[in-house]
Amino acid sequence: MERHYCHLHLISDATGETLIAVSRAVAAQYQGVSSLEHIYPLVRTRRQLERVINEIAAAPGMVLFTLVDQELAHRLEEGCKEIGAPCLSVLQPILNLFQSYLGAPATPRPGAQHMLNADYFRRIDALNFTLMHDDGQQSENYEAADVLLIGVSRTSKTPTSIYLANRGVKTANIPFVPDVPLPKSIESLRKPLVVGLLATPDSIVQVRRMRLLSLDADQDSPYVDRHVVADEVAQSRKLFERRGWATIDVTRRSIEETAAAIIDLYNIHRLKFISCS
Structure with missing residues (x-):
């Protein structure tokens, strides 16, 4: 079977483990496709994000991200739109569901799941x-x-x-x-x-x-x-x-x-x- 390759950019303000797990679970459903992962953890500043956007432009492909800072998320979406790269927030649909059910917005905390609790x-x-x-x-x-x-x-x-x-x-x-x-x-x-x-x-x-x-x-x-x-x-x-x-x-x-x-x-x-x- 001929294999097809695609670039996959994973951008996180934490370790990126969530993105890696989700993307690999989905990629496993496509036997003839291999994704070339570009992983960018701990992206928390505009400067870091601009560097990431430049790297996406150099190797266009799908973009998945978990950025709780809405300004960074919007800038990434704008950058991907300019490049023509499909872009998706993995957490946002789940955050929307929580907010709808609980009746309260989330408090943005990058890397909160990795707190020393x-x-x-x-x-x-x-x-x-x-x-x-x-x-x-x-x-x-x-x-x-x-x-x-x-x-x-x-x-x-x-x-x-x-x-x-x-x-x-x-x-x-x-x-x-x-x-x-x-x-x-x-x-x-x-x-x-x-x-x-x-x-x-x-x-x-x-x-x-x-x-x-x-x-x-x-x-x-x-x-x-x-x-x-x-x-x-x-x-x-x-x-x-x-x-x-x-x-x-x-x-x-x-x-x-x-x-x-x-x-x-x-x-x-x-x-x-x-x-x-």
């Missing part, structure tokens, strides 16, 4: 906890976790844990290794949601081979033997069923999708835990 420190605390409890570390402290992930090697335990931590969920993870008993502390856990991660043997073998290749290690190893891997997965599945733990098959899931499913399970688990406490 309680939620921010909660996420930092969760990230610190997760890093300290990665790959079976400090198992005696699992009761302090919100979520505990268990799975055979290469079932995305660590990246999923870190993603959850960025959402404020304290996550520990531990590898399942046949014939190696799990820590005794797991048997008495009450607060954490325990989730078993599963994947097809073929997908695990593929990821493991890539891992060995990156390490320049021997590819002729039981670690990537399909029969051995299939037995690992079967044993882990039996354990999860025996303990009554929730399971998620990560074979065709992105980290974000897996994390979303876990958060949904965790919210239900948390309500049950609170009601029983």
Whole structure:
């Protein structure tokens, strides 16, 4: 399939994370199109904006922005009109909806979503906890976790844990290794949601081979033997069923999708835990 390329200018008075997430979610719906991203964060002065407008003129394309300063927003729209570049405020339709429903205008605060509030420190605390409890570390402290992930090697335990931590969920993870008993502390856990991660043997073998290749290690190893891997997965599945733990098959899931499913399970688990406490 022939690919088409277009320039995409993302202009923000904060970090630009909102724009990046929204634009990539939309761009993913167009298989034959690749956007060349030009990202301009922390644009808060007229001088900075004029530089951005000049760069848009040098590489015309679509323009998305999140500028709460209305004077800057209007100047950008004027500049794009002169250039002939389509321009859209990502936040404005949502701000209009809020204003219509709440009956009050917003108070412009660039980067307000990144303020050092309680939620921010909660996420930092969760990230610190997760890093300290990665790959079976400090198992005696699992009761302090919100979520505990268990799975055979290469079932995305660590990246999923870190993603959850960025959402404020304290996550520990531990590898399942046949014939190696799990820590005794797991048997008495009450607060954490325990989730078993599963994947097809073929997908695990593929990821493991890539891992060995990156390490320049021997590819002729039981670690990537399909029969051995299939037995690992079967044993882990039996354990999860025996303990009554929730399971998620990560074979065709992105980290974000897996994390979303876990958060949904965790919210239900948390309500049950609170009601029983």
